[in-house]
Amino acid sequence: MKKRLLPILLIVMMLNPLGLLAASQEVNLVSIVTPASRTNQAWDQQGVDNLVATGDEMGFDVDVAENAGYEDITPILQDMTDDGADLIICHASGYQTVCPEYAAQSGVPVVVIENPGAVTEGLISDIETEAQEAAYLAGVLAGLETTSGTVAIVVTGEPPTWNYMTVGFAEGLHSVKPDATLLYVMVGEAAYDDAPGAKRVTETVLAAGADIVFGMGDGAAFGMIQAIREFNTDREPADQARFIDVIGDKSDSEARDFLLTSVLFDYTGAYTSLVGDLEAGTFGSVYTMNVENNGVRLLDPPIPVDKEVLQTVDETRDSIIAGDITVSSIGDAAGMHDRLKELFPEGR
Amino acid sequence: MNVELVITTLLATALLSAVPLALASVGEALGERAGLLNLGTEGMMLLGAFSGFWVALKSGSLGLGLLTGAVIGLVCGLAFGLIAVVVGADQVLLGLGFTLAGGGLTAFLFRESFGSRQPLLAESMGRPFRGVADAVPIVGQAILGQAWFFYLAWIIVAGAALGLKYTTFGLRIRAVGDAPDAVDTLGISVRATRVYAAMCAGTLAGLAGASLSIVEVGFFQPNVTHGIGFIAIALAMLGRWNPTRIALMAILFGMLRGLGSGLQLADVPVQSDFVQLLPYIGVVIALVVTSRGISLPAALGVTWTRRK
Numbered sequence: 001m002k003k004r005l006l007p008i009l010l011i012v013m014m015l016n017p018l019g020l021l022a023a024s025q026e027v028n029l030v031s032i033v034t035p036a037s038r039t040n041q042a043w044d045q046q047g048v049d050n051l052v053a054t055g056d057e058m059g060f061d062v063d064v065a066e067n068a069g070y071e072d073i074t075p076i077l078q079d080m081t082d083d084g085a086d087l088i089i090c091h092a093s094g095y096q097t098v099c100p101e102y103a104a105q106s107g108v109p110v111v112v113i114e115n116p117g118a119v120t121e122g123l124i125s126d127i128e129t130e131a132q133e134a135a136y137l138a139g140v141l142a143g144l145e146t147t148s149g150t151v152a153i154v155v156t157g158e159p160p161t162w163n164y165m166t167v168g169f170a171e172g173l174h175s176v177k178p179d180a181t182l183l184y185v186m187v188g189e190a191a192y193d194d195a196p197g198a199k200r201v202t203e204t205v206l207a208a209g210a211d212i213v214f215g216m217g218d219g220a221a222f223g224m225i226q227a228i229r230e231f232n233t234d235r236e237p238a239d240q241a242r243f244i245d246v247i248g249d250k251s252d253s254e255a256r257d258f259l260l261t262s263v264l265f266d267y268t269g270a271y272t273s274l275v276g277d278l279e280a281g282t283f284g285s286v287y288t289m290n291v292e293n294n295g296v297r298l299l300d301p302p303i304p305v306d307k308e309v310l311q312t313v314d315e316t317r318d319s320i321i322a323g324d325i326t327v328s329s330i331g332d333a334a335g336m337h338d339r340l341k342e343l344f345p346e347g348r
Numbered sequence: 349m350n351v352e353l354v355i356t357t358l359l360a361t362a363l364l365s366a367v368p369l370a371l372a373s374v375g376e377a378l379g380e381r382a383g384l385l386n387l388g389t390e391g392m393m394l395l396g397a398f399s400g401f402w403v404a405l406k407s408g409s410l411g412l413g414l415l416t417g418a419v420i421g422l423v424c425g426l427a428f429g430l431i432a433v434v435v436g437a438d439q440v441l442l443g444l445g446f447t448l449a450g451g452g453l454t455a456f457l458f459r460e461s462f463g464s465r466q467p468l469l470a471e472s473m474g475r476p477f478r479g480v481a482d483a484v485p486i487v488g489q490a491i492l493g494q495a496w497f498f499y500l501a502w503i504i505v506a507g508a509a510l511g512l513k514y515t516t517f518g519l520r521i522r523a524v525g526d527a528p529d530a531v532d533t534l535g536i537s538v539r540a541t542r543v544y545a546a547m548c549a550g551t552l553a554g555l556a557g558a559s560l561s562i563v564e565v566g567f568f569q570p571n572v573t574h575g576i577g578f579i580a581i582a583l584a585m586l587g588r589w590n591p592t593r594i595a596l597m598a599i600l601f602g603m604l605r606g607l608g609s610g611l612q613l614a615d616v617p618v619q620s621d622f623v624q625l626l627p628y629i630g631v632v633i634a635l636v637v638t639s640r641g642i643s644l645p646a647a648l649g650v651t652w653t654r655r656k
Contacts, residue, residue, distance in 0.1 A: 039463065187624075196560065226565065
């Protein structure tokens with residue numbers, strides 16, 4: 001695959017100085033392809049909703065291909081091109097190979113996730129979710145709020161986005177409660193929609209004593225939520241478990257009674273920038289979503305949390321923005337596991 | 349960490365997760381013994397899961413939801429049986445059609461019904477033996493602390509095993525799968541027997557789906573079965589179409605799946621890929637050790653027509 005990609009990319013790079021590909025263009029239709037449902041209240045929905053909002057603001061139409069899975073999505077990309085897409089957003093780190101290859105072959109500009117190495121002037125842009133910074137804040141909040149001293153991370157896979165947040169959360173937890181016990185359990189490889197599996201695993205970590213669960217699950221997150229909901233039934237408030245979600249805002253769902261916070265993703269800033277750059281002929285960059293530009297942030301806790309705790313979280317946020325705290329940026333699974341062992345050698 | 353509580357939870361979740369798998373797999377086995385290869389189990393489970401959840405949510409009755417899932421499964425089974433047996437459609441294509449239609453239709457209906465909301469069932473099912481569960485350490489809560497449907501499901505599985513082995517209908521099912529021409533010469537309708545078997549299989553698939561969404565998970569979402577229907581088909585074959593053997597395999601599968609979580613909690617240094625493979629490897633090893641002389645029903649997947 002790489003053998004085919006390289007010569008095409010070379011041709012693209014040679015053409016670029018001539019201004020053949022980086023020319024400004026009017027953007028009328030932006031397409032987005034997502035691996036799962038656009039209504040999963042998580043990664044996929046957040047991407048689509050934010051793109052629709054950006055389209056309303058900037059005046060372009062949005063074409064959505066959802067539930068594309070992780071197989072070869074080339075036919076979908078071709079359909080989008082045939083429908084007149086000016087830009088295609090490949091909304092999953094699992095599309096890191098197929099989308100750059102398609103862009104090189106078709107000449108249609110694409111956006112990839114967590115793949116800065118693929119960035120090509122005029123053709124390929126990348127969105128980096130520096131969510132580890134907001135996850136760090138969630139870790140601080142969890143460390144200050146846990147009463148059992150045991151906190152769990154439940155993941156439905158180990159993609160870069162989840163790994164960044166896992167490390168950020170663990171570092172934040174360690175910064176305020178280094179003696180905590182951190183449990184880390186993966187539901188399965190690419191088990192983003194495995195709600196039954198997520199429920200089983202969450203029940204297990206709750207039995208192991210976790211009173212706060214940091215869950216990264218997409219659609220499977222509702223399995224985690226249901227497990228906590230059942231666990232909390234007939235328990236005194238002090239003995240109840242709480243949940244920290246990612247990406248979307250579930251404060252109006254059944255999780256509202258025990259949702260401590262969420263690491264919210266907001267793509268609108270990145271989408272606005274990259275569509276603007278495409279129109280200006282400067283497309284082909286890395287767009288970073290971080291705490292400073294509000295691309296990632298913590299949801300205000302829907303349940304009561306002590307003011308001093310919230311103040312500490314706010315101060316930590318200020319320190320991150322000021323550069324006084326640097327959160328590790330580790331996307332690979334092996335590096336993530338090493339970092340967890342380093343932080344909590346006894347506590348896992 | 350309370351190790352005893354963790355083991356109890358792992359055991360309880362493993363046993364509960366084996367219920368939909370066992371029901372669907374026993375249903376598939378009944379159909380296959382009658383000569384019908386139904387690759388539509390996954391789709392029928394999804395239809396049972398959605399309809400059961402919807403009725404349970406709207407009515408507040410979990411029992412009615414389970415019944416609805418079973419009835420929808422029965423209707424699907426009847427449709428499958430009629431099309432496969434009477435019309436003579438290709439069973440493989442028909443089954444795959446049911447799976448695709450079930451997945452697509454339930455995703456569509458879910459979105460039409462709830463939009464981007466994800467409702468969860470507020471009711472929890474009664475646990476009739478919970479009071480005495482603590483009397484037995486570890487396994488007490490895991491076995492006696494379950495919801496009432498858990499016990500009903502295993503009674504159904506046991507009933508299917510006994511029915512297949514000791515009743516006239518069970519004998520006919522086995523006979524039409526192995527020697528339909530011989531059955532026909534006795535004046536017994538091969539087609540009707542196969543359609544009845546398909547209805548039984550569909551009912552169990554629908555009930556399996558409803559038990560997943562209502563009893564195990566507590567909600568429905570598109571593709572909530574996550575491939576259980578296909579695992580059920582494999583388990584039916586690997587379990588040699590014997591409901592007792594299939595039930596034990598389903599429990600083993602559930603336990604090995606739970607073992608993956610246990611190993612991670614214990615921080616045992618094993619590759620996560622290997623952990624996910626454990627249940628599949630374990631079931632295959634168990635079957636290699638226990639199975640001898642395995643053979644498919646002679647008329648499996650073959651459309652029967654009377655010889656002239």
